[in-house]
Amino acid sequence: MAVAFRDLFGRRDAARHQGIAAQVTSLMQGWSIEITAKQAAKLERIPLPRGTRVNIAFLPDEQPSAIEQTAARLVYERMVPVPHVPARTLPSHEALDSYLRGLAAVGVREALVIGGGAATQQGPFASSMDVLRTGLFQELGFTRIAVAGHPEGSPDIDAHGLAGALADKNAWAIETGMNVEIMTQFCFDAAQVVKWEEAIRLAGNRLPIRIGLPGPASIKSLLRYAQMCGVGNSLSFLSKRAGNVLQLVTAAEPDGFIVDMSKAVGSDGDNLVAGLHFYPFGGFEKTAHYAAAVAEGRFQVESDGQGFTVTA
Template identity: 45%
Template sequence: MSATIEQIQAAASDWSIEVTPNGASKIDSFADCLAPGTTVNVTFLPGSDPMDTVAVAQRLHNDGMNPVPHLAARSLKDTDQLDALLSAFTQKAGVSEVLVIGGGVDSPVGQFASSIEVLNTGLIQKYGITDIGVAGHPEGSPDISDEEIVEALMLKNELAKRDGLNLYIETQFCFEADIVLAWEKSIRDAGNNLPIRVGIPGPATIKTLFRFAQVSGIGPSMRFIAKQAKNVAKLMTVQSPHILLDDLAEGMAADKDCMIKHFHFYPFGGFAKTAAYAQAIADGQIKSLPKGGFEALVA
C-alpha cells in the first residue's frame, strides 16, 4: 500500500451508498446490511415515477437510515411537483438531505433545465433542508462543457455562502485516482470551497463495470476499464477498487487542503456486498497486498 491502514480507514469513514427503487425491491431490510444512520442515496431515474423514490426513502427512514433522495431537475414538471415531492420526502420519510442533479435526459420534461434552477426556487430551504449535494464531474460531462461546469459550480458556491447552506459535491464514479485528485485541485484553484464525496465503483465483475461505464460517459476511466474488458478470460473476474481507494487516501493525506472528505459507493456488484466491503474498510479490516493496494477482510 502507498497509504497507511490508518489513512485509508480515515478516508473511508462516514461512507455513503446508492440504491435504485428496483434494487431496493430486492432488499428485505436495510437494517440487515447497514449500520444505523448510514447515508443512502435513492435515485430518481429518467422516466420513472418519483413516488417510487419517496417509497424507498420511507423504507430507509423506517429502517433507521439517512435517506438522501435525488431531485433530477430535467425530470421535474414544475415547482408544484417539486413542492409536493419535498413535502412527501420530509413528512413521510424524515428527509433532511437531498442530492440535486441535472438528470440524464436530453430535453427537460418541464420548467427546469439545470440543478441551479431548482436550488434557486428556495423550496428546498422552505422545508428546512440545508444539507444538499450537487453533482461533480471529474472527467467532464457529455451534457455540459467543462467551462459551463466550472461556472455552475461557482454559482453553487455563492449560493451556499449566501443562504448558509451545507452544500457538498458528489461525483460520478471513476477508476483512476490521479484524475480525481487533479480535478479536485483544479476546481479548488478556481474557487471551490464545497467538500467532496468521491464516487467509488463497488466490487463487481469487469463485465458489469464495463456495462455501467459505457452508459455513464466517464471519459478516461472508460478507456481504463475497456482495456481490461478486452481480456475475455477476465470478464467475469471481480474488480475491487482497492488501488483507487489506496491512491485517493494517500492523496488526501498528503494535501491538507484537499476538499475530498468521503467516499460514495455505487453497488454495481450488489448492494449488501458493497456495503459489507465499505464497512470493512471503514473499520480498518484490511491487509496489504504484495503488488500494491489491499484486501478488505469482509466477514
C-alpha cells in the same frame, strides 16, 4: 546486538502498511452508498450500519411515490436517505413542490440535486441551480444538499459551463448558509480525481467533495456502466484491462483506487475530499458488506502497499 536486515526491513514494511491502513480507514469513515427503489423493495432488511447515508436514484421511469416510500423506510431503519432531485426530469413547479413536500413529510432532510440524464427538458427546470433557487429546500427544513461533480467532464455540459455552474453553487451555499457538498460521478483513476480536485480548488471551489467509485463488480459490468454514463477516461482505462473474454468476467475491486485516494488526501492538508460514495454495480449487498468491512479496518494491506484484501 546486531539487527538482521530482513528484520529491519520487515519492521519498516509493517509500519508503512499500518500507515496506509490508518489512511484508508480514515477516508472511509462516513461512506455513503446508492440504492434504487426496486433494489430496496427486494431487501428484507437494509444491510447497513445505522446512520449510513443512502442516495436514492431517481430513474427515468421512476415514480416520486416510490422514492418517498423508500426514503420513509430508510428513516424507519435509522439510515439517512438522500433522494435524487433531477431538474430536467421534473414536469412542473408543482411536481417539484409535491415531491419535496412528500419527502420532508417522511423525515428527509438531505437531497442530491442534479441536472438529470433526460435527453430533453421535461419542464421549467434546465439545471440544478434552477431547482436550488426556488427556495423550497430552505422552506421545507432541508439541512444538507449535495450537487454533482464531474472529474472527467460531462456529456451534457462543456468545461466552461461546468466551471460556471460550480461557481454558482459555491455562491448559493454562501448566500443561503446551507450545508452543500459535491458528489462526483464514479471514477477509476485516482490521479485524475486528485488533479481535478486541485484544479477546481484553485479556481475557487470551497465545497467539500465526496468521491464516487464503484463497489466490487465484474469488469464487464463496469464497462457497461461506464459507457452508459459517458465516463470516457474510465471507459478507456477499463478497456485496456478487458483484453479477453476471461478478463471480462473477472471481479474488480476498488482497493487500489481507495489506497491512492487515501495517500493523496493524507499528503495534502488543503485537499477538500471529505469521503467516498459507492455505486453498487456488482450488487447492493456485496458493495455494502465490502464498504463496511473496509471502514471497520477488516482488511490486509498487500505487500507492495498498492492495495488491500478484505479479510471478513
